[in-house]
Amino acid sequence: MSVMLRVSNIEVVYSEVILVLQGMSLEVPEGRIVTLLGANGAGKTTTLKAISALLRSENGRITDGTIEFSGAIINRKEPENIVRDGIFQVMEGRRIFKSLTVTENLLVGAHLRRDRERINFDIDTVFNYFPRLRERHRQTAGHLSGGEQQMLAIGRALMARPKLMLLDEPSLGLASLLVREIFEIIMRINRDEGITILLVEQNANLALQVADYGYIMEGGRVVLAGDCETLRNNPDVKEFYLGHSDRGKKSFKEVKHYQRRKRWLS
Amino acid sequence: MDFFLQLLVSGVVVGSIYALVALGFVLIYKVTRVINFAQGEFLMVGAYVCLALVAQLQLPFWIAFLMTMAVSVGLGLLIERLALRPMLGQPIIAIIMLTIGLSSVLKCAVLVIWGPNNRAYPQIFSQVPIHLGSVVISQVYLWSVGFAVLFLGLFTLFFRYSNAGMAMRAVADDQQAALSMGISLKKVFAMAWCIAFLVASVGGVFLGNINVVNVSLGFFGMKVFPAAVLGGLDSIPGAIVGGLSIGLIEALSGGYLDPLVGGGSKEVIPFIVLVIILMVKPYGLFGRAASAKV
Ligand SMILES: Nc1ncnc2c1ncn2[C@@H]1O[C@H](COP(=O)(O)OP(=O)(O)OP(=O)(O)O)[C@@H](O)[C@H]1O
Ligand SMILES: [Mg+2]
Numbered sequence: 001m002s003v004m005l006r007v008s009n010i011e012v013v014y015s016e017v018i019l020v021l022q023g024m025s026l027e028v029p030e031g032r033i034v035t036l037l038g039a040n041g042a043g044k045t046t047t048l049k050a051i052s053a054l055l056r057s058e059n060g061r062i063t064d065g066t067i068e069f070s071g072a073i074i075n076r077k078e079p080e081n082i083v084r085d086g087i088f089q090v091m092e093g094r095r096i097f098k099s100l101t102v103t104e105n106l107l108v109g110a111h112l113r114r115d116r117e118r119i120n121f122d123i124d125t126v127f128n129y130f131p132r133l134r135e136r137h138r139q140t141a142g143h144l145s146g147g148e149q150q151m152l153a154i155g156r157a158l159m160a161r162p163k164l165m166l167l168d169e170p171s172l173g174l175a176s177l178l179v180r181e182i183f184e185i186i187m188r189i190n191r192d193e194g195i196t197i198l199l200v201e202q203n204a205n206l207a208l209q210v211a212d213y214g215y216i217m218e219g220g221r222v223v224l225a226g227d228c229e230t231l232r233n234n235p236d237v238k239e240f241y242l243g244h245s246d247r248g249k250k251s252f253k254e255v256k257h258y259q260r261r262k263r264w265l266s
Numbered sequence: 267m268d269f270f271l272q273l274l275v276s277g278v279v280v281g282s283i284y285a286l287v288a289l290g291f292v293l294i295y296k297v298t299r300v301i302n303f304a305q306g307e308f309l310m311v312g313a314y315v316c317l318a319l320v321a322q323l324q325l326p327f328w329i330a331f332l333m334t335m336a337v338s339v340g341l342g343l344l345i346e347r348l349a350l351r352p353m354l355g356q357p358i359i360a361i362i363m364l365t366i367g368l369s370s371v372l373k374c375a376v377l378v379i380w381g382p383n384n385r386a387y388p389q390i391f392s393q394v395p396i397h398l399g400s401v402v403i404s405q406v407y408l409w410s411v412g413f414a415v416l417f418l419g420l421f422t423l424f425f426r427y428s429n430a431g432m433a434m435r436a437v438a439d440d441q442q443a444a445l446s447m448g449i450s451l452k453k454v455f456a457m458a459w460c461i462a463f464l465v466a467s468v469g470g471v472f473l474g475n476i477n478v479v480n481v482s483l484g485f486f487g488m489k490v491f492p493a494a495v496l497g498g499l500d501s502i503p504g505a506i507v508g509g510l511s512i513g514l515i516e517a518l519s520g521g522y523l524d525p526l527v528g529g530g531s532k533e534v535i536p537f538i539v540l541v542i543i544l545m546v547k548p549y550g551l552f553g554r555a556a557s558a559k560v
Contacts, residue, residue: 052446054442054445054446056440057442057445058442059355078450079445079446079448080445080448080449080450081363082445082448083446083448084448086445089446091442091443091446093440095440095443095446096443097435097439097440097443097444098438098439098440099435099439099554100435100436100439101508104435106433107429108432108436108444108447108449109447110435111429111432111433111436111447111448111449112447112448156447160447160448197462
């Protein structure tokens with residue numbers, strides 16, 4: 001099992017002064033689902049943007065470390081070349097093109113592809129994953145419901161035929177039934193399309209069920225890593241990330257220490 | 267009645283040129299959020315370049331016209347590369363000031379190269395007018411409106427169906443999301459400036475054939491601005507409707523009010539109508555409310 005993506009010891013600074021990531025490292029093996037968990041502000045989105053090169057559009061910069069994709073260093077590439085290499089980020093908050101139709105959004109996802117004949121076939125594949133999008137394919141995307149917009153965002157990513165998909169909080173703001181549906185589709189995409197997935201999630205419970213391997217971030221670096229089975233059974237993770245505990249009461253100091261993390265439980 | 271129809275026709279002709287030039291202006295605004303105060307000067311440069319090719323180099327008009335289009339695309343590219351791109355990431359207001367500077371530079375360049383005197387195209391279109399029922403239309407008017415409609419149609423199809431056109435609309439919606447699709451903002455911005463220069467030049471060539479050519483063609487930009495604002499600033503169909511409306515308002519006020527007030531009303535009335543419409547619909551006829559926050 002080869003490593004597809006290797007982030008080694010990166011440091012990221014916004015606006016030349018705000019240090020957000022420090023010594024951040026992770027690996028994503030080919031064909032797997034890896035999840036990246038952590039409290040608000042831990043630096044998860046920043047990590048994804050460092051990989052997809054979207055950092056620069058926010059005046060962020062990788063000041064140290066390397067990012068390797070399939071053996072080549074990609075730190076300094078433009079976003080379009082990252083997409084060409086086969087990495088596609090589904091940004092937090094869906095970010096669909098509101099004034100374009102559903103089909104047009106999908107076509108924009110295929111922007112860099114030149115195999116026009118296959119694109120229609122792939123639109124059909126996306127509609128098979130998300131039948132609700134097929135029904136609404138001529139509708140302006142801004143009028144879709146939140147869940148449908150998330151489906152469109154994932155479908156649009158599929159249209160790029162990426163090797164690695166970076167998913168930033170796909171469950172954000174969705175009803176729990178829909179969250180399950182989306183997660184099932186993420187697993188199918190991984191299994192049937194052979195797309196490797198790096199999944200950032202607030203819903204640690206679900207993320208640790210669908211992923212093979214997990215990283216937990218805090219303050220701009222990884223504090224805990226392991227396969228999901230192990231993480232699920234880790235007492236700290238159980239208490240602070242999965243919302244149940246089989247240990248006794250913690251000392252006040254420890255509780256205080258974890259309060260910030262607790263905010264994103266549930 | 268005939269007088270009215272006659273005014274209507276000339277309003278539509280001039281309005282279609284406004285619409286074409288406004289399309290470029292709106293495109294730049296949609297894609298880059300820059301208000302391009304040099305759009306009128308783009309038109310002026312187009313009129314002069316084609317005139318130079320026809321009158322000084324003695325080229326056949328249609329060849330000169332094609333070459334003018336090529337030169338315009340080149341100039342659009344050059345301006346984006348040398349003036350706008352280094353300003354990427356700067357406050358929009360600074361870039362808008364830059365376009366005001368650009369308009370002066372273009373005006374000066376034209377004055378230096380061709381001097382301040384009025385120039386005229388040699389007669390290109392037959393002067394035998396065409397009779398449509400009781401309305402008489404000169405051939406240059408027909409060609410103008412034909413080409414304006416042709417280009418408006420082509421660009422509408424381009425934005426709707428082509429890969430590049432969709433990318434431009436995607437950038438207009440959400441720049442960062444467009445980046446994440448692998449769309450090159452630099453290419454899209456460059457394309458917007460090229461198209462803006464191109465449509466302005468086409469308008470300039472026909473306007474130059476209808477009227478004389480001098481530096482005041484640049485003031486045409488002052489008319490394109492209300493046309494674009496009327497349509498909603500970020501709407502391409504809006505630019506078309508806005509351009510036609512301003513053309514019609516101008517022609518009708520020129521025809522009916524000028525004899526009463528002694529001239530000049532066609533310079534003023536379009537702006538008065540603009541103010542009234544903006545009082546009722548602050549974001550223009552087709553504008554989106556969100557875009558006005560920028
Ligand atoms: N463009 C930016 N400029 C300056 N600081 C930023 C920028 N983007 C993020 N930050 C800061 O970097 C830190 C990490 O942000 P990031 O968005 O990566 O966190 P996150 O783990 O994705 O959080 P969340 O779970 O809330 O999405 C935060 O403290 C945030 O304020
Ligand atoms: Mg985030």
